[in-house]
Amino acid sequence: MYDRVHAALEACYREAVSRGFLPETPLPSAHQIVPSKQTEHGDFASNLALTLAPVLKRPPRSIAETLKDLLTNDPLFERVDVAGPGFINFFVSRDAWAQQAASIHAHGDQYGESQEGEGKRVLVEFVSANPTGPLHVGHGRGAAVGDSLARILKAAGYRVETEYYINDVGNQMRTLGASVYLRYQEILGRTIDFPADYYQGDYIRDIANKILAEQGERYLDVPQEECLPYFTSEAVREISKGIRKDLEDFDVSFDSWFSEARLHEEGIVEQTIRELRDSGHIYEQDGALWFRTTAFGDEKDRVVRRSNGVLTYFAADMAYHRHKLERGYDILVDIWGADHHGYVPRISAVVQALGHDNNRLRVLLVQFVSLIEGGIAKGMSTRSGEFVTLRAVLDDVGPDAARFFFLMRKADSHLDFDLDLARKQGQENPVYYVQYAHARLASVARNAQEAGYLPLVPENVDVGRLSGADDIALIKLLDAFPRTVAESARAMEPHRVTFYLTELASFFHGYYTRSRFIGDDPDLTRARLLLAEATRRVIRKGLGLLGVSAPTHM
RNA sequence: GCGCCCGUAGCUCAGCCGGAUAGAGCGCCGGACUUCGAAUCCGUAGGUCGGGGGUUCGAAUCCCUCCGGGCGCACCA
Numbered sequence A: 001m002y003d004r005v006h007a008a009l010e011a012c013y014r015e016a017v018s019r020g021f022l023p024e025t026p027l028p029s030a031h032q033i034v035p036s037k038q039t040e041h042g043d044f045a046s047n048l049a050l051t052l053a054p055v056l057k058r059p060p061r062s063i064a065e066t067l068k069d070l071l072t073n074d075p076l077f078e079r080v081d082v083a084g085p086g087f088i089n090f091f092v093s094r095d096a097w098a099q100q101a102a103s104i105h106a107h108g109d110q111y112g113e114s115q116e117g118e119g120k121r122v123l124v125e126f127v128s129a130n131p132t133g134p135l136h137v138g139h140g141r142g143a144a145v146g147d148s149l150a151r152i153l154k155a156a157g158y159r160v161e162t163e164y165y166i167n168d169v170g171n172q173m174r175t176l177g178a179s180v181y182l183r184y185q186e187i188l189g190r191t192i193d194f195p196a197d198y199y200q201g202d203y204i205r206d207i208a209n210k211i212l213a214e215q216g217e218r219y220l221d222v223p224q225e226e227c228l229p230y231f232t233s234e235a236v237r238e239i240s241k242g243i244r245k246d247l248e249d250f251d252v253s254f255d256s257w258f259s260e261a262r263l264h265e266e267g268i269v270e271q272t273i274r275e276l277r278d279s280g281h282i283y284e285q286d287g288a289l290w291f292r293t294t295a296f297g298d299e300k301d302r303v304v305r306r307s308n309g310v311l312t313y314f315a316a317d318m319a320y321h322r323h324k325l326e327r328g329y330d331i332l333v334d335i336w337g338a339d340h341h342g343y344v345p346r347i348s349a350v351v352q353a354l355g356h357d358n359n360r361l362r363v364l365l366v367q368f369v370s371l372i373e374g375g376i377a378k379g380m381s382t383r384s385g386e387f388v389t390l391r392a393v394l395d396d397v398g399p400d401a402a403r404f405f406f407l408m409r410k411a412d413s414h415l416d417f418d419l420d421l422a423r424k425q426g427q428e429n430p431v432y433y434v435q436y437a438h439a440r441l442a443s444v445a446r447n448a449q450e451a452g453y454l455p456l457v458p459e460n461v462d463v464g465r466l467s468g469a470d471d472i473a474l475i476k477l478l479d480a481f482p483r484t485v486a487e488s489a490r491a492m493e494p495h496r497v498t499f500y501l502t503e504l505a506s507f508f509h510g511y512y513t514r515s516r517f518i519g520d521d522p523d524l525t526r527a528r529l530l531l532a533e534a535t536r537r538v539i540r541k542g543l544g545l546l547g548v549s550a551p552t553h554m
Numbered sequence B: 001g002c003g004c005c006c007g008u009a010g011c012u013c014a015g016c017c018g019g020a021u022a023g024a025g026c027g028c029c030g031g032a033c034u035u036c037g038a039a040u041c042c043g044u045a046g047g048u049c050g051g052g053g054g055u056u057c058g059a060a061u062c063c064c065u066c067c068g069g070g071c072g073c074a075c076c077a
Helices: A002-018 A048-056 A060-071 A094-106 A137-155 A171-187 A202-215 A224-249 A260-265 A268-278 A313-326 A338-353 A390-397 A399-406 A419-423 A430-450 A469-479 A481-491 A495-514 A522-546
Strands: A033-035 A044-046 A077-083 A087-092 A121-125 A159-166 A256-259 A282-285 A288-291 A302-305 A331-337 A361-366 A369-373 A415-418
Touching: A002 A033, A002 A044, A002 A060, A002 A087, A048 A060, A048 A087, A060 A077, A060 A087, A094 A469, A094 A522, A121 A137, A137 A159, A137 A331, A137 A361, A137 A369, A137 A390, A137 A399, A137 A481, A137 A522, A171 A202, A171 A224, A202 A224, A224 A390, A256 A260, A260 A268, A260 A313, A268 A282, A268 A288, A268 A313, A288 A338, A302 A313, A313 A331, A313 A338, A331 A338, A338 A361, A369 A419, A390 A399, A390 A419, A399 A415, A399 A419, A399 A430, A415 A419, A430 A495, A430 A522, A469 A481, A469 A495, A469 A522, A481 A495, A481 A522, A495 A522
Parallel strands: A121 A159, A121 A331, A159 A256, A331 A361, A369 A415
Antiparallel strands: A033 A044, A044 A087, A077 A087, A282 A288, A288 A302
8 A cells, every 4th residue: 555655646746747836856865655653644644745845945835735736636545634844644545445455365375575675685694603502592582583584584575595604613612522521531430620611511411421321431541632523523413403403493494504614624714815815905914814804994903813823713704704795695694692793893894805895794783681580680691601591491481482572672672581471371471462363363264164154255255345444444554564574674673573463463352352253244244254364364474474373273 | 991782651662764742562550251262352540762962844763972781892712
């Protein structure tokens, strides 16, 4: 409907120009049509006259009146008003809204999708937790945001792939293997000195026990240096297995898993350094190699290879982003924990130094999660090792509540995750509130089926009967769905879909209390069942974009 | 000290590329089940949008400044 109003206004503007009522001038970029907040202001409002006024040097109300006179003949509108300082308010006719229900219904399961993304290729990289321990709630939020964003981008017409980058190289791997080795020794009765900066979690002991069960005591007297590769690879294998299982149970999947080791093995890191050195972006100083990131606005230059010859993590990151760019994506989305925000300028520098436009990189920063139980925050500081795992939350509240809660806030803001609320199975819990709307609609469908109304034959449904204020209001909400998804994709903000669904469910529950779908009037019943079916599909589709199930029974 | 993010109802937060009378959920209080699912609905109360200044027809939204909170500032990963 938005598009139709926009088209009508534009056509009217062109007509005003051609008839000499208004001088020729391009539409101001500040011009926009927005849904009206108040019913007195109609369905949509345009600020065209306001934005045109300074250019044309004419009072905005006078411009608005000129346009209004040309719009009043359009049958799409019941009325067009000029209001306030010069807004043009559009009152779409009831019949046009009612007919919109048929159009929404006709789109079936595709309703909500759009071509906003114009087929652009996007790589969404997220989670990418080091295989040195289980996923915690912070990763869980990143997983929910990344996976949901990918689904939303797809629905909005982007060609999307998802990827998990595995940091399986470097000192941390050594530390991981050594941690398991020491625990293995400890279990077998040796006195050990376990360093504070080694991995403290119980899962390290579990892995040591597993090795003991499978391999026995054969490594007891083998020097650490000799069997470290074995302990490391076993640990990575076990931990990765756990991470994959957690993600699978969270309904998060990746198109590819990209190993950092591969960047080194295939010489991509060295090649990237050479290339950037040749182009003058990397220089040598004090025996180390530096990337001149300050040339692109970073605070200071960054070391790529230390004077002792060891490559930094940044070196691999550089190579990884180069590799991603060369795979031909139009947009790279990196989803990081907000504590990494200081790394944005240097990665941005990499993209630019390689000759790419800076806006091909989009970094989403996901803020930390505080788990609240009994009104107080559960500890999750990493230094004490007392962080709460994603697994624990999944086992506690279930994947649907977890995903919904992770997506209730803008990714950029702190999230207080209320465990007590997430566990509740009542109206206070927003995820059940939305799911219940779906289950209710499914129940209506079952009753309609029994009464012989289903399946509907759309051609035989008189949607013109959907003329009540509630019917129209519900249609308007459904009408906003594709724009919500498109906007959510454009802004890369999945939480908008969560808010939309809560609003839709809220209105639906009220509608359900006030109006009957199945009543004495067969024609009205059929029209409302068509509306019910459209509503149910929107809720199911919306929940699907969040990765939340849409139950038919609860 | 420098940089980034955040201060909106009792609590948790939307709204922020400037638009008309600032919203939601939770919590509190009071109502509604003989008819499609009460995991629901209806109603009441609740605000100097952190303070101050600026930009303009118009500021929660943009700019400056101050206050308060979070995070980051390695030849670490």
